[in-house]
Amino acid sequence: MAAKAVVLVSGGLDSTLAALLLKEQGVEVHGIHFSTGFCLSEHKRTMSFFGAAQGEARPETQRAETNLRVDVRNVDLGEEYLETVLHPKHGYGANINPCIDCRIMMLRKAKSYADEIGARIVATGEVIGQRPMSQRRDTMRIIEKESGLEGRLVRPLCAKRLPPTEPEKQGLLDRARLLDFCGRGRRPQMELIASKGITDYPLPAGGCCFLTDRNYAARFRDLVAHSAGRKLTRDDLVLLKTGRHFRLSPALKLVAARDEGECRFLELFSEGRVRFEAIDVSGPVALSDGPPPSKEEELLCARIVARFSAGKNLPEVAVEARGGGSEPRTYMAAPIRDEMVLSKLRVLSE
Ligand code: SF4
DSSP states (O other): OOOEEEEEOOSSHHHHHHHHHHHHTTOEEEEEEEEOSOBHHHHHHHHHHTTSSOOOSSOHHHHHHHHHOSOEEEEEOHHHHHHHHHSOTTOOSSSSOOHHHHHHHHHHHHHHHHHHHTOOEEEOOOOTTSSTTTSSHHHHHHHHHHTTOTTTEEOTTTGGGSOOOHHHHTTSSOGGGSOOOOSSOOHHHHHHHHHTTOOOSOOOOSOOBGGGOHHHHHHHHHHHHTSTTOOOOHHHHHHTTSSEEEEOSSSOEEEEOSSHHHHHHHHTTOTTSOEEEESSSOOOOEEEESSOOOHHHHHHHHHHHHHTSTTTTSSOEEEEEEETTEEEEEEEEOOOOOHHHHHHHBOOOO
């Protein structure tokens, strides 16, 4: 009977190749794909659904299934992942990416799936030295240990640079047919996968996760600093992915859409917030985030909305505010012209 393996697949180059290498050894491969809620391509796909910038049309799971001809189980990490992002035991990488904790969580779940289906191998597309936090020899060891997969976790792309695993020792895998890749370059992987006739995978240009993004990290830190102990929700973190963010007071922010797609997306979050939009000229939808703004704060919101509207060069723009427990009201708002003032309000990375 063929050995079974659960392979973590992202739909990208490395994990596809790792799964293929196992399949070539006659292993029965079962894919598992994790949704963290912070995947850039997933967000682009959502935004393209709302009519914004184009993203990859097919979900990663589907692409992996097509390229590998295997079933892929999709697992949403949900609120549990949020906790990992907020309180990672092993800390953050360069931004707010808790890569070590993230990998441990994914691998624990992959292990459960492997146990459930009787797979003795769990594999990933990791390559030593490819990522600064989670793909160093020492952190790979920690991840393996804390996920409960010591000796059972196979990294086919760099296996020859690591001690032999149990599946190799037991003859389930031929070590000689595993690889010895290392470092950040992807050329060997690209050449190898092309030789196997696969050309459809996302370009491995990095930046696959919002948590590694400097601006997202700046917004996240701003939110945490101003949450005053309030328990953050997934919606809070989803909203950070969208639009321009302006900090108006310790408790209050304004989030303004940057394009049509974001306007439609923000509408999903309008309940319980004040919604601003220019009336006579086109412009962004913007939402307050925090307690209902005062009249002065609403006027400031309206001036920001006016600044990003088609009437930004007019003396005044009519901006309607809805919500906040009052009847709709209109502000005649002078667009903010002082870029210094605007950039001071804007939540950006240093
Ligand atoms: S970049 Fe880090 S935090 Fe983001 S999905 Fe990958 S391992 Fe997880």
